Amino acid sequence: MASRNKVALVGAGRMGSAMAAGWLGAERNALPPEDLILVCPRVSDSARPLVDRYNLKVVETLDAKTAAEVGRVVVAVKPQVFPKIAPALSEVVREDALIISVLAGTGLTALGRVFPGRPVIRVMPNTPGSIGKGINVAVANAAGDIPENRKAAEDLAGVTGPVEWLDEERLMDAATGVSGSGPAYVFLFCEALAKAGEAEGLPADLAERLAVATVAGAGALLEDGLKNGTADAAALRKAVTSPKGTTQAALDVLMAPGALPALVRNAVAAAERRSRELGADTD
Ligand SMILES: NC(=O)c1ccc[n+]([C@@H]2O[C@H](COP(=O)([O-])OP(=O)(O)OC[C@H]3O[C@@H](n4cnc5c(N)ncnc54)[C@H](OP(=O)(O)O)[C@@H]3O)[C@@H](O)[C@H]2O)c1
Known part of the structure; x- marks a missing residue:
């Protein structure tokens, strides 16, 4: 049958x-x-x-x-x-x-x-x-x-x-702002990281390979940390940040008032709003 x-x-x-x-x-x-x-x-x-x-x-x-x-x-x-x-x-x-x-x-x-x-x-x-x-x-x-x-x-x-x-x-709508649209934010970050490396003198193709491997590797570490319950994103960030080191110098820029965390907050809010508007059109 x-x-x-x-x-x-x-x-x-x-x-x-x-x-x-x-x-x-x-x-x-x-x-x-x-x-x-x-x-x-x-x-x-x-x-x-x-x-x-x-x-x-x-x-x-x-x-x-x-x-x-x-x-x-x-x-x-x-x-x-x-x-x-x-x-x-x-x-x-x-x-x-x-x-x-x-x-x-x-x-x-x-x-x-x-x-x-x-x-x-x-x-x-x-x-x-x-x-x-x-x-x-x-x-x-x-x-x-x-x-x-x-x-x-x-x-x-x-x-x-x-x-x-x-x-x-x-x-x-909120989830759309995080995981639905989120891959594009990470791609943008990867693009920006490669461009910044190029601006510091690295050949473009090398800068791209370094940026892509860094994003992919950091993602894998995050996944591992979450799976094993050993470390979340903040803990991983703190673990690679030595006081007064190179990472600290960069994070001081990225975490300044109005910088990356605030921008991401606004970006997710904009995606959430747009998702609501699009949904209202179809309902
Ligand atoms: N891709 C993603 O990662 C992703 C993420 C979240 C949500 N989605 C959702 O998934 C849906 C599909 O996205 P997609 O990226 O897979 O798009 P897609 O690659 O364009 O696939 C849509 C498919 O539907 C076919 N199609 C067109 N008219 C049809 C009909 N009358 N009957 C049956 N099939 C027809 C298309 O054929 P033709 O190409 O020949 O027109 C195409 O193969 C969308 O609603 C999107 O919002 C996708």
Whole structure:
């Protein structure tokens, strides 16, 4: 008998393909290939290797017969594409199907309007998720907020990184300001570090290699410290700062009143505000 709990992945671009690769990968093997259906008008370059390797079923749109076997729908199209495909999807998706959306800025209210009565879980991944190094923030509507659905979301979204649950959807905007947009702040810091090295006389390519390795290595140390419960970011910073040394000289600049901590505070507040504005447009 055919499984009635298949997964339909609607939109298999960068994020969708990264998730699918995690579901199918030997490491987790969360999903047998025959239980995954890709819904996309064109197989993207990122999905092509998966489709070929696992011989995945691909459909342009979800018809009622196929949808009858689908118990979990993961929506990973661009937010601006969603309103165009929503009416047809809503018509065929089963009443008991769990909807998991990774759409940035599309709230539970808007999703609930498209999928009335269905359990809906909104997940916000971030870009490191495309290599399994992300972090997800999730929130469920009333129907979605049961252990079985939370587990299903953790199994599916969790392949890109751990899932942190929010009790209130409004905190999604703050989380967007931290982990959603956050990778870009770190990339900017890395760019600035390389440029500063260049300004001090280092060849540009060397300055870039030093900056990238420093950001990546510091990230790995942070992760280790958190995992082992040995050191947080402040402790690691203090450990590498000898009084009156070179690091202290730099930190005196970065930590001066109005400098990095204050700038980051303002930046996250700006992202939170913008996320709220964008959400208000779609709800
Ligand atoms: N990338 C990230 O790290 C990240 C982080 C957080 C949230 N997200 C969210 O994830 C979603 C996808 O982002 P992405 O970066 O993966 O974008 P993407 O690479 O552009 O993927 C979207 C995919 O949807 C396909 N598509 C277009 N129209 C479709 C339709 N009618 N039916 C089914 N599929 C259709 C696109 O195909 P064509 O290219 O042929 O149009 C493309 O392959 C977005 O809502 C975004 O907010 C992504």
